[in-house]
Amino acid sequence: MSKNEFGAMILSHESFLMQLAMKLTRSTEDSNDLLQETLFKALKNQNKFQEGTNIKGWLYTIMKNTFINAYRKRKNQNTFVDDTDNKYFLNMGETEKVATTDAIVDQEYMMRQINSIEKTYVETFMMYYNGYKYEEISEILDIPLGTVKSRIFLARKKMQSKLQDYR
Secondary structure (H helix, E strand, O other), X not given: OOHHXXXXXXXXXXXXXXXXXXHHHXXXXXXXXXXXXXXXXXXXXXXXXXXXXXXXXXXXXXHHHHHHHHHHHHHHHOOOOOOOHHHHHHHOOHHHHHHOOOOOOOHHHHHHHHHOOOHHHHHXXXXXXXXXXXXXXXXXXXXXXXXXXXXXXXXXXXXXXXXXXXX
């Protein structure tokens, strides 16, 4: 099969791919990018396509994997995407960010409430909050993994009930 025939066959499924891209990305701009990347990869890997195979399924798999890989890449970058008008959060100064809170918080009161919870729950929760993984906490505290998970869950519940008036 020539490149032109293969390209025409792929383009005959463009509307299906566009609908799928819109479902995945929920954005016209991102769906156009995903469609373009999918078509590029399909053309680039034409030699891997076997005639008689379901082309629609093959293209679907390429698009799905491309979307997943892009999502993982963005997630690992820990980037902040500012979708507000005029990039409000990115354009405002540092002092403005501090001043724009939703409510006045009495930090001393909050700390007293948190410290009134049993130390074992708070200690486990704070380790998790500071970036330790469940397995690491389990090893450091020398407790089972299930205990770590339940302590974190119970600490959250207790904090929510003690800080209920801030909700």
